[in-house]
Amino acid sequence: MWTLCGDSELAEGSIWEAFDKAGYYQLSNLTAILDINRLGQRGETEYGWTTDTYRRRIEAFGCFPIVIDGHDVTAIDRAFGSALSATGKPTVIIAKTVKGKGFSEIENKDGWHGKALPPDMAERAIKELGGVRNLKVKVAKPESGKPAIAHTDGPVTLPTYKKEDKVATRKAYGDALLALAAIPDVVAMDGEVSNSTHADEFAKAHPERFFEIFIAEQQLLATAVGMSVCGYRPFASTFAAFFSRAYDFIRMAGISQANIRLVGSHAGVEIGQDGPSQMALEDLASLRAIHSSTVLYPSDPNQTAKLVRLMADREGIVYMRTTRGAYPTLYGPNETFKIGGSKVVRQSAKDKVTLIGAGVTLHNCLAAADTLAQKKIAARVIDLYSLKPIDVKTLKEAAKATRGRIVIVEDHYPEGGIAAAVLEALAQDPPAHVVHLAVRSLPTSGKPEELMNAAGISAKHIVAAATKLVQGK
Amino acid sequence: MWTLCGDSELAEGSIWEAFDKAGYYQLSNLTAILDINRLGQRGETEYGWTTDTYRRRIEAFGCFPIVIDGHDVTAIDRAFGSALSATGKPTVIIAKTVKGKGFSEIENKDGWHGKALPPDMAERAIKELGGVRNLKVKVAKPESGKPAIAHTDGPVTLPTYKKEDKVATRKAYGDALLALAAIPDVVAMDGEVSNSTHADEFAKAHPERFFEIFIAEQQLLATAVGMSVCGYRPFASTFAAFFSRAYDFIRMAGISQANIRLVGSHAGVEIGQDGPSQMALEDLASLRAIHSSTVLYPSDPNQTAKLVRLMADREGIVYMRTTRGAYPTLYGPNETFKIGGSKVVRQSAKDKVTLIGAGVTLHNCLAAADTLAQKKIAARVIDLYSLKPIDVKTLKEAAKATRGRIVIVEDHYPEGGIAAAVLEALAQDPPAHVVHLAVRSLPTSGKPEELMNAAGISAKHIVAAATKLVQGK
Secondary structure (H helix, E strand, O other), X not given: OEEEEEOHHHHOHHHHHXXXXXHHOOOOOOEEEEEEOOEOOOOEOOOOOOHHHHHHHHHHOOOEEEEEEOOOHHHHHHHHHHHHHOOOOOEEEXXXXXXXXXXXXXXXXXXXXXXXXXXXXXXXXXXXXXXXXXXXXXXXXXXOOOOOOOOOOOOOOOOOOOOOOEEEHHHHHHXXXXXXXXXXXXXXXXXXXXXXXXXXXXXXXXXXXXXXXXXXXXXXXXXXHHHHHOOOEEEEEXXXXXXXXXXXXXXXXXXXXOOEEEEEEXXXXXXXXXXXXXXXXXXXXXXXXXXXXXXXXXXXXXXXXXXXXXXXXXXXXXXXXXXXXXXXXXXXXXXXXXXXXXXXEEOOOOOXXXXXXXOHHHHHHHHHHHHHHHOOOOEEEEEOXXXXXXXXXXXXXXXXXXXXEEEEXXXXXXXXXXXXXXXXXXXXXXXXXXXXXXXXXXXXXXXXHXXXXXXXXXXXXHHHHHHHHHOOO | OEEEEXXXXXXXXXXXXXXXXXXXXXXXXXXXXXXXOOEOOOOEOOOOOOHHHHHHHHHHOOOEEEEEEOOOHHHHHHHHHHHHHOOOOOEEEEEEOOOOOOOOOOOXXXXXXXXXXXXXXXXXXXXXXXXOOOOOOOOOOOOOOOOOOOOOOOOOOOOOOOOOOEEEHHHXXXXXXHHHOOOOOEEEEEOOOHHXXXXXXXXXXXXXXXXXXXXXXXXXXXXXXXXXXXOOEEEEEEEHHHHHHHHHHHHHHHHOOXXXXXXXXXXXXXXXXXXXXXXXXXXXXXXXXXXXXEEEOOOOHHHHHHHXXXXXXXXXXXEEXXXXXXXXXXXXXXXXXXXXXXXEEEOOOOOOEEEEEXXXXXXXXXXXXXXXXXXXXXXXXXXXXXXXXXXXHHHHHHHHHOOOEEEEEOOOOOOOOHHHHHHHHOOOOOOOEEEEEOOOOOOOOOOHHHHHHHHXXXXXXXXXXXXXXXXXX
C-alpha cells in the first residue's frame, strides 16, 4: 500500500499517530512517500529541506526511512525496490524535491501554492521542460492484497434482557458486538478504553479481528475508514467525549463517503464523578452536523442490541451514544426498532402534554409521567432513540394530540442536540409551546442524580415544566 | 514551567505537536515530566516500560530527555536541577515508576485505574507504607516569569470601508487585527495559512507577537489557551474547516474557562473550487455547542472590524466565521454592532415575509428581497451576525410582523446551524411557517455561485421559497 504525504502536513500530530501505529503493528506492506519540497502555502515549512530531522523522527517512530533525491529516477526505483524487501517495518521514502522543478520562472519559488499558471507561462513551462512528452516511469509496486475475510452475512443471535433488569446500554453494546462477530467481516477497534465501552467482549473472543489503537482517536478513525475501504465493517468505540479529538477525521470520513460505525460511551452529566472533561455534552450537535451521519441514542439494552444489528448494515457515518449507568429494561426482546423510528412509550386519549427524551432522559421522562399521572395530568412520552434520521410523523401526531405542548429533555448542552433535531424536523409546522430542558451551565463532578438535578433535567424539573405548560402559565 | 504527562496519552498525536513546537521554538523554560508507570486504563500501554522508545522520540522532536527512576529522590532532584541548566531546549524527564508502589496488594497490578481503595485496603496500605507521614521533597523550581507585555488598553483606530466597495470579511479581519495591535497584550497565531486568513498583516507588522504554529491545529489551540492563561489576548486563525481538527481542544478550552478568540476563514460552499474538504459546513453547529462560546458571522467589512474589536474584550470561546469572497459593503463605518445583536437591513410596514441570513447568505437574501419587491412582495431582511448569543427580540418582532412567515438561509449543513439557533431561540413561541434552505447534499468543486445554486441557497431559491410562503402554498 502506498500513501503520499506533503511536508507541511508532517506538523500534524495525526501523522505521527499513523507512523506510530504502522510501526507498532509492523505494517511492512505500507510505503509512505514524503514529498519534501520545502514550500508550504504561506512560505517555508517548519524544517525546510532538513530531511535528517524527518529521518530521525521516522526511525524513532518504528519505521524504516530512505532519504532520496526525489528527482533521481534511479534512486526512486531503488527506494521502491527496498520497500518491497524491508521486513517487519513500514518503509518511509523521504524524497527531497524542488517545487516547480524544470521551469526556471517558478522553480523553488514561493507564492505558487494552489495557483494555476497563466496560459502564456504554461506555454513557456512546457517549452523549457522539453516540449509535450509522455513520460512513464515503472517502479516496483506493492503486491495487491485482498481482504483476509470474505464479505458474507452470518446468522446473528442477539443478546436479550429481561424487563426491569438494570443493564447499561454500553454493556448491551458490548454484548451485541460480540454477537455480531457471527458476521465474518465485522471488525472492531477501540481507544484503550474497551473495558469501559465493553468492546473488550469482542476483543477477548476475536483478538484477530480487534485492533487496539491506544489513546490516539484520530488514528482510531483512520483505521476504521481504512478497514471500510478494504471491505470490512468496522465498529470503533471510545468515550463519546473523546470522539471530539477526531472530529476532522469524522468530517472527512463523511466527505469520503466511508461506511463506519462509531459508538461513544459515558455521555452527558450522567457519568457523574469523572467530571466535565469526560462528559460528552456536544456530541449530538457535532455528529448530527456530519454529512451522511446517522445518530442513535438508545435507552434500553434490548433496543441497543437491535440498533447495533441495524448499524452493521447501515451506510455512512453511524453514531451511537451509550450511557454509563444501568437503568431498567423497558422493552421486551421482541420489540422492533428502526433507524428513523421512535417509540411512544406512554399514551392515552387524554394526553395533555408530550415529553420527549432519549437515553437517560427517557427514564427521567417516564418517572415524570408517573408523577404527572398522580396529579391527573396525562403525559405522552416519546423515546426519540433515532435523532438523525428523525420520526417526523410521530412527532407531528404528538404535537397535535397535546395541543402543541411539548417538553424536550436532553443530557447535552442546549445547542444543536435533541431539541434542535425536533425543532428542525417540525420547522414548517411547529408546535405552539416547546419547553427545552438541557445542560445550561458547566457541570462539576458528583453523583449522576446530583448532576442531573443541578442541570435541571431530572424528573422533578420535567414535572414542573409540564405542569406549567398544561396550566398555561 | 512544569507539565505532567501520563504515559498512555503519549500515543496522542497532539503530544508530539507540543514537543515539536517546544523544540522548534527552543522553550528552554519548559520541563515536561512523563510518568511511565506502564499501566493504562485497560491494561499495559503501547510501550510499557520501554523508556528508550520515548527517549529516542523526545530527542528526535528537539527536546532534551533525561531518563530516571521516578522513585529515586536523588535522581528526581538531579533531573530538575539539569532542567534549569539546559539551554536552548525544553527538558523532558522520563520517569519510570511503579503504579501503587509500596503497597504490595496493588503494586504494579492492573485493574485499579480510577478506583479508590476500599477502607480496609486503604488502612493496610497506610500501614505498609510506614504509617501516616508528611513527606515534602523540595526540588529546583523553574523561575516564575511574568508576562512580557503588560495588560493595558490602547486606543484602537479600526479600518473603515466605503459603502458598496467589495471587501472580503477575512480581509477586514486581517485589517482589524492589525489595528488591534494598539492593545499591547493582543497576540496572534495561525496554522500556516496566514496569507489566506489575512493574519499575515499582523504577523508582518508585529512579528514578536505572532506565533506561526504551522499545520498543527491542536497546538494552535493549546498555544492560544496558554497565552490566555499567561494574561495575553490571543487571536488564533485558520480555515474554519480546520478548527474541526482541534475540536477537543476547543471543548476543553471551554471547560477550562479560557478566554480565546478563533477566526475561521473560507467557510461554506462559497469557497468554490477548493472542494468539500476545505469547506466548513458544520462549524456553526459544533462551535455553538461549546460551553461559554460566542459565535459571530459577519457579512460586511465595517461590521467585521467592529465585531473583531468587541472580540478583544469578550470572555470565553469567541468564534468568528469569515468568508472567502468579496461582497459589497453594506454598512457605513459609523454603524454600531453588539454581540447578541442583529440588524434589520430591509423593512416596511407591508412586510409579508422575513428573510434571515448571515455572512454570504445575507447578500443572497438582499438580492432576493429586490426580486420580491419587483413582484410586489415586501420582505423584511435580518442580518443575524450574532448566532450565539442571539437577538430573540428582533426575531420575535419580525415573526409577528410577517405572520410567522420566515425563510432561513445558511451556507452550512441543515443541522445545528443558523436555523437551529433561530428555532431554539423561538421554541417557546415559535413562528408558524419556517422554510429552511441549507446545504443538504455533499458539495463538489465549482464556482461559488454554481455551488450555492446547486445547494439551493441562492437568491432565486429564496425568492421561490418566500413567494410560496406568502401565497400560502
